[in-house]
Amino acid sequence: MGLFKRKQPEGVDNKKSQLKILFTSDLHASDVAFRKFLNVGKMIKADVMIIGGDLAGKALIPIIDIGNGKYEVDSTQVGKEGLETVIKQIKANGNYYVIVDKKEYDEMVQDKRKVDEAFKNAIQERLKEWIQLAEERYKDTKIPIYFNLGNDDPMYMFDIVPEESIFKRTEGFIIPIGDLEMISYGYVNPTPWNTYREKNEEEIYKDLKEIMNKVSDPSKVILNTHAPPYGTNLDNAPLLDKNLKPVVKGGDIVMTHVGSQSVRKIIEEYKPLMGVHGHIHESKAFDKVAGTLVFNPGSEYSAGVFHGLYILVEGNKIKAHQFITG
Incomplete structure (x- = not known):
């Protein structure tokens, strides 16, 4: 990709031994879910807040x-x-x-x-409202809200976020967070819906390999890819027929793995500290790939339910993790 640059830390104390991370994904323009995200960030006294893509709504x-x-x-x-x-x-x-x-x-x-x-006007206006709300709620803190776009997010969403905003773009940058570094990637492997940001597996692997080769230490990386790794608890979704309807057998919906094989391959090769993912709403879960903990908090945005993930890091180790739903 040739675009990745290292950014200076924003609002994170690099000398701090503990790091509290709040991660969510697939908010899909739900005002209620986003407001809960802001509330939880203050409740747990997060050091860093991350939205892992798909901020845009669908209707x-x-x-x-x-x-x-x-x-x-x-x-x-x-x-x-x-x-x-x-x-x-x-x-x-x-x-x-x-x-x-x-x-x-x-x-x-x-x-x-x-x-x-x-x-387009509606998408931009909602994001502006969210940025303004975050600025109001967090004006007395230095907590950054890092975000990347997902496959359902048009690229012009990046254009309306001011450089000095509490919202910080992560794609295109290696972000220092405490003793760790975060890389973010919002493209996903092809879907049946031909969404805004999809690439084939070869392109995804090439992009991610280029990024990983630029980090200081792969074992201290937060790998924030919207697509979860293939063949895990994180990427189970209904199998669809040619009419894009779920396949049902014996009264049960047939499930299949739909994550990215390239994301899995990168994790196996580089063994980052953790992987945080989204994209597959019904697959709230954690798993391990080659010893790396990987997470997907899931999403029920249309019901106004917030799904998040709290991660406590001490040094370069994950001390605790907990899913938050409400």
């Missing part, structure tokens, strides 16, 4: 202004009083909204470019 819901203070949402009419409740619920579920009149709605139905533009 844009039109709210049609039909006049006289009335709005139509999914064939249901609400007044101005009910509109605020509707918007709050949309945001809690990890969705976006756009308020349009009937003419604008009809134009969007006929022109996909207008939908794409509205989607």
Whole structure:
């Protein structure tokens, strides 16, 4: 890739013997899940907070202004009083909204470019809201919130994050965290949905190998890849048929491994201190690959449930780890 640079530590005491890390992933624009993430960070007195990709939501819901203070949402009419409740619920579920009149709605139905533009505006606005909220909640601390984009995140999300923000971009940098270094990589192996950021296994392996060859000590690396390693407890997902429907046998959904073989190969070769991953929402778990502990906190963003991972590091060893759900 040729882009990776070493950054100076931000807000982390390198002399501190203990390091409290809070990791989450796949928030998918859920306001409730993100607010809980901020709350947990303060509750556990985290030194470092990490979002491992997929900040963007997946749906844009039109709210049609039909006049006289009335709005139509999914064939249901609400007044101005009910509109605020509707918007709050949309945001809690990890969705976006756009308020349009009937003419604008009809134009969007006929022109996909207008939908794409509205989607882009909504994604950027939600991320700006999150950054502002984080700045307000953490203005008296020096705790950085590191983030990388996942496969469902368009690259333009990087463009709206100010350099001086509490949100710190990790992709493209080797981030010193205490005595450790973190590298982040948001691309995933191909999926059936052809999402924004996918690469074949050969490209993923080449990219990750180049990054790992630049770190000071692989055994002191936090490997933050959105895709989990293949063939572990972290990458179980429903097997899909040609119509992208889950395969069911004997009344049970058939599961299969869908993680990255390249991520697994990199872990086996370099043996980093830990791997923190996401992407596969239903595979909340930890496992070991070649002696390296790997984690996926899972995700239930649409239900407003927060899934996180607390990791306590002493020196260059993982002293404790705990999944947090609520």
